[in-house]
Amino acid sequence: MPVITLTVDGELVSARHGQSLLEVLRDLGADLPTLCQCPGLSVQGGCRLCLVEISGTNKLLPACTTEAAEGMAVTTGSERLQEYRRMVVELLLAERNHTCAVCVSNGNCELQALAANLGVDHVRFSYQYPVMSMDLSHERFGLDHNRCVLCLRCQRVCDEVEGAHTWDVMARGGMSRVITDMRRPWGESSTCTGCGKCVQICPTGALFDKGMSVSEMEKERGFLERILAGRSRHQSKGQGHGRSRKGNGDE
Amino acid sequence: MDAVGREMAMSKKIRLATAWLAGCSGCHMSLLDLHEELIGLFDAVELVFSPLADVKEFPAEVDITLVEGAVANLDNLELAEIIRSNSRLVISFGDCAVTGNVTSLRNQIPVEDLLSAVYREGAASLPGSGDAEGIVPKLLPRVLPLHQVVKVDAYLPGCPPSPQRISAAINALLAGELPKLPPDMRTFG
Numbered sequence: 001m002p003v004i005t006l007t008v009d010g011e012l013v014s015a016r017h018g019q020s021l022l023e024v025l026r027d028l029g030a031d032l033p034t035l036c037q038c039p040g041l042s043v044q045g046g047c048r049l050c051l052v053e054i055s056g057t058n059k060l061l062p063a064c065t066t067e068a069a070e071g072m073a074v075t076t077g078s079e080r081l082q083e084y085r086r087m088v089v090e091l092l093l094a095e096r097n098h099t100c101a102v103c104v105s106n107g108n109c110e111l112q113a114l115a116a117n118l119g120v121d122h123v124r125f126s127y128q129y130p131v132m133s134m135d136l137s138h139e140r141f142g143l144d145h146n147r148c149v150l151c152l153r154c155q156r157v158c159d160e161v162e163g164a165h166t167w168d169v170m171a172r173g174g175m176s177r178v179i180t181d182m183r184r185p186w187g188e189s190s191t192c193t194g195c196g197k198c199v200q201i202c203p204t205g206a207l208f209d210k211g212m213s214v215s216e217m218e219k220e221r222g223f224l225e226r227i228l229a230g231r232s233r234h235q236s237k238g239q240g241h242g243r244s245r246k247g248n249g250d251e
Numbered sequence: 252m253d254a255v256g257r258e259m260a261m262s263k264k265i266r267l268a269t270a271w272l273a274g275c276s277g278c279h280m281s282l283l284d285l286h287e288e289l290i291g292l293f294d295a296v297e298l299v300f301s302p303l304a305d306v307k308e309f310p311a312e313v314d315i316t317l318v319e320g321a322v323a324n325l326d327n328l329e330l331a332e333i334i335r336s337n338s339r340l341v342i343s344f345g346d347c348a349v350t351g352n353v354t355s356l357r358n359q360i361p362v363e364d365l366l367s368a369v370y371r372e373g374a375a376s377l378p379g380s381g382d383a384e385g386i387v388p389k390l391l392p393r394v395l396p397l398h399q400v401v402k403v404d405a406y407l408p409g410c411p412p413s414p415q416r417i418s419a420a421i422n423a424l425l426a427g428e429l430p431k432l433p434p435d436m437r438t439f440g
Contacts (some may be wrong), residue, residue, distance in 0.1 A: 123396075
């Protein structure tokens with residue numbers, strides 16, 4: 001596999017041809033915040049937390065969907081990038097009703113941890129307080145739209161790993177919702193296998209095991225790596241971090 | 252300045268206030284959980300206003316005010332504005348002041364519907380025979396975090412902030428700096 005050379009934060013580094021910038025940066029041990037990205041799933045490019053500066057373009061590009069190229073000069077941690085990352089997290093917190101103090105995932109939440117790590121100690125935007133429902137029709141799991149960040153990890157893990165494709169997303173912008181089976185109640189889904197991968201992969205308290213109270217929902221993050229370790233590459237659409245979100249579509 | 256004057260200036264205590272807007276007072280309970288640290292604190296500060304002290308009016312020329320609770324009604328709004336104009340530094344103390352938190356859970360419900368559900372349709376009635384005018388402060392249409400009402404100088408998140416967080420923040424303030432807490436001490440919730 002051909003090796004390419006690029007510059008990351010002033011240092012010359014080498015990478016394999018075809019790697020995404022995020023993969024290169026992770027290999028270097030860089031601490032780049034991500035929310036929608038999840039090793040083992042296809043890339044989404046949705047959360048914009050891994051935005052980087054690349055010389056020669058004024059656009060900030062997500063490291064997860066950008067392929068590393070020969071001679072590229074990348075900046076990962078400028079004050080401008082940090083400010084945009086803080087804004088992304090603040091907008092996520094303002095968009096729905098994330099009340100950490102009364103959340104099942106309080107203390108075990110990726111959004112909460114991101115906010116603290118990025119220095120978000122208050123939100124400068126007006127909270128939207130949208131009226132959001134919950135779906136508690138499933139026997140074992142619950143869905144709380146108030147806490148969903150639309151990372152679509154649930155959708156991808158269900159489609160790409162479980163192969164059920166129960167989850168999808170409806171509507172646009174602030175009206176977007178994750179849905180099960182063409183917006184049927186989750187408990188009535190004919191495709192859901194009840195495997196719970198979506199619950200474990202969800203970064204917040206949007207998907208949870210029923211019966212959990214405040215701070216009790218601890219998710220098991222390692223399951224995906226274990227499952228995928230036992231599969232060959234062609235068995236999983238997402239593995240290998242394909243550039244295109246949908247893969248080839250015919251796998 | 253003579254020696255006595257200098258000593259008086261040196262020993263001038265920092266004028267600290269704490270206020271309780273719309274919150275559960277849990278942040279003040281956490282403040283009391285500083286235990287023996289409070290004794291040292293009161294060597295350095297004079298508590299000039301607080302729900303823990305019997306002071307009726309918010310005084311002038313306060314150095315630091317810790318504000319617990321969100322801004323939910325007209326009384327909160329009025330006090331928040333007085334606090335701001337009379338304090339050198341205003342600190343949002345706990346999640347309700349910082350984010351609205353539990354206090355703001357009512358924001359999805361119109362105020363009139365809320366009052367009807369709680370008072371008019373329930374077993375109890377609104378104080379003042381169904382009309383609260385002049386007896387209980389009018390609710391704002393939406394509960395607001397403190398910084399959306401007045402300028403806030405620093406934020407101390409947590410529900411409640413642990414005594415360790417409060418201690419770190421107060422020590423920074425007493426040293427003349429705005430608190431900059433490490434990531435694990437600035438989480439919401």
